[in-house]
Amino acid sequence: MSPGETYKDKKDSLGAADSERKRVSVAEEDYLKIMNELIEYKGFASFSDISHTLGVRRQSARDEINRLINFNLIEKTGKGRYMLTEEGNRRANIFLRKHRVAEILLNRCVGIPWDEVDEQAMGIEHGMTEEIIENTLKRFGSTRCPHGNPIPDVNGNVAIPADIDISPMAGDHEVVFSRVIYESKDILRFLSSIGVYPDSEIKFINDGKYYFETGGKRTEISPDILRAVRFIVIG
Numbered sequence: 701m702s703p704g705e706t707y708k709d710k711k712d713s714l715g716a717a718d719s720e721r722k723r724v725s726v727a728e729e730d731y732l733k734i735m736n737e738l739i740e741y742k743g744f745a746s747f748s749d750i751s752h753t754l755g756v757r758r759q760s761a762r763d764e765i766n767r768l769i770n771f772n773l774i775e776k777t778g779k780g781r782y783m784l785t786e787e788g789n790r791r792a793n794i795f796l797r798k799h800r801v802a803e804i805l806l807n808r809c810v811g812i813p814w815d816e817v818d819e820q821a822m823g824i825e826h827g828m829t830e831e832i833i834e835n836t837l838k839r840f841g842s843t844r845c846p847h848g849n850p851i852p853d854v855n856g857n858v859a860i861p862a863d864i865d866i867s868p869m870a871g872d873h874e875v876v877f878s879r880v881i882y883e884s885k886d887i888l889r890f891l892s893s894i895g896v897y898p899d900s901e902i903k904f905i906n907d908g909k910y911y912f913e914t915g916g917k918r919t920e921i922s923p924d925i926l927r928a929v930r931f932i933v934i935g
């Protein structure tokens with residue numbers, strides 16, 4: 701302790717440092733996760749998409765992104781375009797391990813519905829320890845989150861599934877739903893409303909407009925939703 705500093709001063713200053721570290725680390729994890737999803741969905745992340753998705757002001761997003769650029773976790777690749785560096789992507793995957801296992805836990809143990817579990821996991825994911833993660837994976841034998849996304853390993857390595865964006869394919873095709881790469885509440889709610897989940901076998905029709913046909917029922921799909929999901933083509 702410095703001269704004149706009381707134990708309370710010391711404790712207060714340590715507490716402030718701890719909460720600052722935690723705040724920074726929580727913000728960092730949230731930004732890296734949303735950037736990972738936006739890059740997979742749109743090919744890049746922008747300030748407006750990040751601030752809109754996280755519900756923060758554009759200036760706050762700008763400040764945090766500049767901080768992460770200084771840490772070499774994010775790079776600017778063009779006007780308004782940001783990407784994760786190799787290290788940024790590795791750290792995003794380490795956090796996605798926590799997030800996706802938190803989703804399994806909430807869905808399988810607590811019964812949070814499929815289309816709400818991504819949002820609910822945001823409350824607990826930062827506190828997921830490796831012990832909780834390993835026990836959850838062992839108990840349920842899962843390798844994917846409820847939305848089909850693979851669980852990265854503890855070092856941030858992840859095996860990307862051999863699935864595709866089917867929006868460029870014309871005609872009729874039998875497909876198996878693989879995963880939702882952009883887990884927005886609206887997209888999850890829509891898919892749930894038509895009964896389409898990972899491993900669902902459906903017919904995809906592209907006659908200038910997009911349709912999913914399942915259980916004899918045909919539903920038109922918007923281009924934005926179609927680009928947020930991946931399929932394996934079987935026929």
Ligand SMILES: [Fe+2]
Pocket residue numbers: 800803818845846847848849883
């Ligand atoms: Fe998920």
